[in-house]
Amino acid sequence: MHSVSLDPDEDESEAHSFAMLQTYLSSLGDAEQAEFYDTTLPTIVDYAMKLKTLKPTERSLCYSLQQQCGAVSVSRGFGAALLACGFLSCFPKRTPKTHPTLRDCNFAPFFSRLHK
Numbered sequence: 001m002h003s004v005s006l007d008p009d010e011d012e013s014e015a016h017s018f019a020m021l022q023t024y025l026s027s028l029g030d031a032e033q034a035e036f037y038d039t040t041l042p043t044i045v046d047y048a049m050k051l052k053t054l055k056p057t058e059r060s061l062c063y064s065l066q067q068q069c070g071a072v073s074v075s076r077g078f079g080a081a082l083l084a085c086g087f088l089s090c091f092p093k094r095t096p097k098t099h100p101t102l103r104d105c106n107f108a109p110f111f112s113r114l115h116k
Helices: 015-026 030-049 076-087
Strands: none
Touching: 015 030, 030 076
């Protein structure tokens, strides 16, 4: 699980981020670990794999820009698929160099800050 950078100069590995997630998960009790690995993680993976089939077909999604009014509604399943892909860091990694106005939506930076 990790995202790929579009910046050829980007060499920062996200392995540390996922190591922190692993450390956090290993600090959980046996029942919580079993719940995560047996139920939660497989559900996350299932939703991530369904992203293409759950995306809206009637219109494309646009980025929400600052200072622009607008609203968009998506199905709960598609929202869950987007979150699942972010959790698994499936989206291309965004850096200030490659996307100066868009933030990285993968969870890897969040995982690197997990503590007991």
